[in-house]
Amino acid sequence: MGVLTIVQSENGYLFCGVQGGDIQIWDLETYQMIRSIKGHSDDVLSVTIKGTGFVSASADGKINLWSEGFELEESIKQDNGVLLSLTHSQDYIVTGGTNHTIKFWNTQHLTSPVDNARKSSDLNDVNSGDMMLSVLDRWVSMRTVSGMPKYSEECRKGARFLKNVFQSLGAQSRMIPGASGRNPLVYGKFFANQIQSGKDAKDPSFKTFEKPKTVLIYGHYDVIPAENAKGLWESDPFKLSGRNGYLYGRGTSDNKGPILACIFAVHELLKQGDLDVDVLFLIEGEEENGSIGFQEALDEQKAGLIWRIQPLFEGVDVILLSNSYWLGEDVPCLTYGLRGVVHASITVYNGLSDLHSGVEGGAMSEPLVDLIHVLGKLIDTNKRVLVPGFYNDIRPITPAEDTLYDPIVKWLQRSTDKPLTSSSRSQHSCITPSSFSDSGSETSEYSNENGLKQQLMVRWRYPTLSVHKIDVSINNPTIIPRNAKAVISMRVVPDQKISDICNSFQSYTKKVFQDSKTENMISVQIESAADYWLGNPENKYFKAAEDAIEKEWQIKPLYIREGGSIPAVRLLERFCNAPAIHFPMASDQAHLPNERIRLLNLHAGRRIIKNFLKTVGTQKEKRVE
Amino acid sequence: MGVLTIVQSENGYLFCGVQGGDIQIWDLETYQMIRSIKGHSDDVLSVTIKGTGFVSASADGKINLWSEGFELEESIKQDNGVLLSLTHSQDYIVTGGTNHTIKFWNTQHLTSPVDNARKSSDLNDVNSGDMMLSVLDRWVSMRTVSGMPKYSEECRKGARFLKNVFQSLGAQSRMIPGASGRNPLVYGKFFANQIQSGKDAKDPSFKTFEKPKTVLIYGHYDVIPAENAKGLWESDPFKLSGRNGYLYGRGTSDNKGPILACIFAVHELLKQGDLDVDVLFLIEGEEENGSIGFQEALDEQKAGLIWRIQPLFEGVDVILLSNSYWLGEDVPCLTYGLRGVVHASITVYNGLSDLHSGVEGGAMSEPLVDLIHVLGKLIDTNKRVLVPGFYNDIRPITPAEDTLYDPIVKWLQRSTDKPLTSSSRSQHSCITPSSFSDSGSETSEYSNENGLKQQLMVRWRYPTLSVHKIDVSINNPTIIPRNAKAVISMRVVPDQKISDICNSFQSYTKKVFQDSKTENMISVQIESAADYWLGNPENKYFKAAEDAIEKEWQIKPLYIREGGSIPAVRLLERFCNAPAIHFPMASDQAHLPNERIRLLNLHAGRRIIKNFLKTVGTQKEKRVE
DSSP states (O other), X not given: OOEEEEEEOTTSEEEEEETTSEEEEEETTTTEEEEEEEOOSSOEEEEEEETTEXXXXXXXXXXXXXXXXXXXXXXXXXXXXOEEEEEEOSSEEEEEETTSOEEEEEOTTSOOOOXXXXXXXXXXXXXXXXXXXXHHHHHHTSOOBTTOGGGHHHHHHHHHHHHHHHHHTTOEEEEEOOSTTSOOEEEEEEOOHHHHHOTTOSOOOSTTOOOOOEEEEEEEOOBOOOOOTTOOOSSOTTSOEEETTEEESTTTTTTHHHHHHHHHHHHHHHHHTOOOSXXXXXXXXXXXXXXXXXXXXXXXXXXXXXXXTEEXXXXXXXXXXXXXXXXXXXXXXXXXXXXXXXXXXEEEEOSSOOEEHHHHTTTSOOHHHHHHHHHHTTBOTTSOBOSTTTTTTOOOOOXXXXXXXXXXXXXXXXXXXXXXXXXXXXXXXXXXXXXSSOHHHHHHHHHOHHHHHHHHHHHHTSOEEEEEEEEESOOOTTEEOSEEEEEXXXXXXXXXXXXXXXXXXXXXXXXXXXXXXXXXXXXEEEEEEEOOEEOOTTSHHHHHHHHHHHHHHSSOOEEEEESSOOHHHHHHHHHHTOOEEEOOOOOOOTTSTTXXXXXHHHHHHHHHHHHHHHHHHHOOSXXXX | OOEEEEEEOTTSEEEEEETTSEEEEEETTTTEEEEEEEOOSSOEEEEEEETTEEEEEETTSEEEEEOTTSOEEEEEEOOSSOEEEEEEOSSEEEEEETTXXXXXXXXTTSOOOOOOTTOGGGGGGSOHHHHHHHHHHHHHTSOOBTXXXXXXXXXXXXXXXXXXXXXXXXXXXXXXXXXXXSOOEEEEEEOOHHHHHOTTOSOOOSTTOOOOOEEEEEEEOOBOOOOOTTOOOSSOTTSOEEETTEEESTTTTTTHHHHHHHHXXXXXXXXXXXXXXXXXXXXXXXXXXXXTTHHHHHHHTTXXXXXTTEETTTTOOEEEEOOSOOSBTTBOEEEEEEOEEEEEEEEEEOSSOOEEHHHHTTTSOOHHHHHHHHHHTTBOTTSOBOSTTTTTTOOOOOHHHHHHTHHHHHHHHHGGGSOOOTTTOOTTOXXXXXXXXXXXXXXXXXXXXXXXXXXXXXXXXXXXXXXXXXXXXXXXXXXXXXXXXXXXXXXXXXXXXXXXXXXXXXXXXXXXHHHTTOSSEEEEEEEEEEOOEEOOTTSHHHHHHHHHHHHHHSSOOEEEEESSOOHHXXXXXXXXXXXXXXXXXXXXXXXXXXXXXXXXXXXXXXXXHXXXXXXXXXXXXXXXX
């Protein structure tokens, strides 16, 4: 199809009018067609940008006005002659046609142009700390919720915003296309001062010039939903709000706040002339959605060049992320391990319709009942997973590993006078009483060193299987649903192999079902999977982070693991052939209503990153390939 | 609190202005306060009806305008003096106050008065069949959905409408309050012609005057929801629509259509002077909601009198209902049995919050997993219910009962050339292939007489247990929900006792749970229960119905049972000490999208009821108490 007209918007979209009536919108950053709209029933001859939206006109004389979100807002029918050209002023659309007339259309009711007063280029005028909060304020207001199509434009907006932040703070930046239908990633690179200016190079001779180290900082700009339908948020989740020393808002902690602390740390070093390392940022938009397409997007960039000169991910020495949490409010932590995860589903169905339980009850095998019997054979009442071989490959505990738990246990025992109760327990607080009903037994368990260690290990280094929910095809207390679907996850640990676990899970589940001899059918799906991650807390990067933390907080961090999973960590380690370290900035309410981050911790985090980067910059020995 | 002003609306509501600012609205039909609104912050001195809404005024000079649904539509502040009186014309509200002024307020924007052109008093001007459809049309348009508070005014409207229909067709009628917070019932009584006029009394002497028989017809005006969110309805579910000989709309079949067929049958007999029996109608508004409060409402009326003279439910000889369905399109049926039902729920909870499966997975007993283990022990994979004693009290099959299945089996075998397939299978079609996956085996099963009989008995005369759904406290594939609730039903049959079943179910469930030694907690609730019903197909009323059906359709009806439950049947039999018969009018799509009834069947149903009532009127022998 012929492209009859092309116009480019200020923010990097290309609008194409196509023969037959389509309008295609391309993102010039990622070279992806992000939308194809059946906009007209005849050739689209003219497109013009208007305010935050655009206007299109077709050969049949129709003029369509479109919103920022590419929704049709209004349609005007030009009644004589073919419409050939189109432009606009503040208040009018102007059309020219075959009938020798120029028409002015009043469109004052169109969405008024956005407030362009607060461009990111203003950023350099205020001090860095205030600037960070001002940027966080605007970023939190963008509903960058992944996994929900209605927010995909907001995600792209949040990604573009981040790219502009990078650029205005002195980084080179570009967007990297996500996998098909997925949110883009944002790449940013700050070059070390010595490279930029050469001022710190001791030896002016190019030959002995030492290549600076490269730190890759990983994060994600997407957030989980916060519809606040139940009114559990004390303030609008998408409006940054400060109360009692905390910043509240979706993404403040997971993960926009920590990302900005890192970016501004680098920016400050750069301004001071103290940036001795190259810092790459890779900020993705699908982390809360299982990092779908992350591996594909990386592979796509493997041979990619930045500005056609330098490989995007060349020579990374260490990967840093800040996407987990302290054990409590009063002790900083470094995370050196994460469990992996397999998300799976089991569906039992009868290939028929939902049926009335009065009429059919007793005459058929119920899919939900069959599913219950299968699930009951996956895990027993002692929390033991019954999938054959499930526990075979767990790495034995070494004395060295065991001793890492001692300071944590000591800290917990010091905290027995203020044990974490159910009200302070959050989805991300790691240490909780195992006995929920009897608060008396909590204290005794906390005073038992071995019991406590066991509690930690069960969460951090042993695998498990959870059943999250069971969905049925119809929600009615008199109907036998035609299908029932269980959503399951398995957390995996060193040295379990994802492929072994998946195979054993699938074949065992099917066998159990077949043994029940029901007339229904089963489908067992692996939805996604991510490897565990285990860092080496003895390496120099962890030690550099430890020193930086101790300098800031006057206390040694605890080395902890976490039971949750972040798929990108292991993928990046493999992709860059470099180790990762994980530096949580605070405890929080991530994934919950009233997500927040303490302002004190955010600023401390920024300073720690600065010190960490300075230390890494002085570690002059060559990295080990 | 003093009631300062009272006004009565045309449709029988009483509006009271109360000291302090409340407005109370009473239904004069049921003498229930149906709403108390905090309408003002000062004494309500004046209330007047305006259009379909009303207007209130208070001592502080405020005038409030209310909608038909008692929602505040507008507020006007009278700015000087206490407001003392209030009236209105078509376009104005007129107020008088202490400041010697009368004010006219323009309220033309108020809801315009309803279209009163189609009053039910017009009904007598058209022929009875058309009239029935015209009434059905209006009744279907009322969203009389039970169990959803937002429709409670619509339910009341639907009930009032029915009362008006009764009255305009020659019945005495009143509304009976439902249990607290429940929809009202509608009572209607048509007196036999001989009572009204004495024209058919052979003997003018009062002493030998024979009391006519009394037939109680039970039905329900409430319907299940039809939001049509998925667009499965081909036409608006609340607009009666005719296509290919069927009337479509929610309630056409379940149960408004059949009710009107009965009412118009009686009306026609009355007009012809042929009504030889008294006919009571009791039409409830909570059937689809498990007939909650039905028993209470009846008990309340036990000593109730109609017009302070005659007991409401005196001397009922037989109860008739038409609230089930034919086996197929081509053979009329009479239903002589229904299963009872126990609705129960099992909730397992940890008394804590929803937790992240990464963080806590493996460290806690998951409520959903515990629930799965309990459910797995309620019913096995061979559909056998494991609750102790569940099968103990089932009535043995007698040869007489067995032979009732023979004509049904014969009919089914004749139908083997057109077996009911999954596409024609509905929630209310009773006969379906038991093997869903292999269509080849359907035919062979249909040709096996014993297998077929067994299939019927499993649905009609044996008990069962179904698990309908499992709800969790949060819907997220990474969260361990803090509670999980299973919704269960048990269908019960002669001679199982509800109380035995409930006790055994509760104690067994709790025991199974305790044996699992989890730290979670369990709650086992019986939500509602209804007895089975078993009529005597040999009694004279069934025979009268059989004759009437054969006369209309030229074929003997099949005597069938149904696996579903209608709580009111057994309750009414006990309350009236009279037997029930159940006369389905058609097959249908009840409870499904595109609910419908065949116009032919609706008219045939009306004629059959006429003939049935005439026959009952000639059965002169005294009823057996």
